[in-house]
Amino acid sequence: MMDAALDKTLRDAAALFRRSRYAVALTGAGLSAESGIPTYRGTGGVWTRFGEPTIDGWDLFCQDPEAWWKLSIEHRVGGSEFSAAIDRAVPNAAHYAMAELEQMGRLAHVITQNIDNLQNVAGSRHVTEIHGNRAKARCMSCGLRYRLESIDLATLPPHCAECGGVLKNDVVMFGEPIPADALEECYRQAFRADLFLVVGTSAVVYPAAEFPLMAKRRGAPLIEINPEETALSDLADVIIRGPAAVTVPALVELLLIP
């Protein structure tokens, strides 16, 4: 059972959704936490325990894409704790509830910082992956995305079938610019939103941190779903303090009531 305070904030959020015509969500690690994927920051986070990743991956790719692909394939075979956790992960109730909000016509678009592909697996169709998708490769010349398993790794680096450009895993590395098409789409969505939902992210990493602020400046109400206080909490119109896997399905339930 929900406590009364949480129940009230869920009802307030549902009321905002009912008034909205174009709701946009920003999601982060908290959405996937209950799928067994460790978060980067915070207690038990990968970065907290092992330190933030080094920035030389992008430099190596730029200098020697063949060497980068070889390392990347070896790493995949050997498997880090983080990639092994993502390999095992399946969508949780929060991913399915996000997809249901879209299917109900309540949520127009999702901007995600997650690379785990779980929102797509759960059925969300309008997703912009600002940090890329680990299941895809991206052409560094034309930006075309490929399913990683569909590309031929017999010769490294692999090349784009359309333009001959060098392919890279779609995941945006430290130091690598965010792909222009994804970034433009995010700005377009944030500009269009008349309601902005932030789920499971402390929203401190730019440029993602900017999108809720952009929407808010244009008058869109802000809903935060997060078990912990964040830098956005002071700006939020409704704060739902609870794990996404419990609260997003509860929001769907409320919106199913005519």
Ligand SMILES: [Zn+2]
């Ligand atoms: Zn290409």
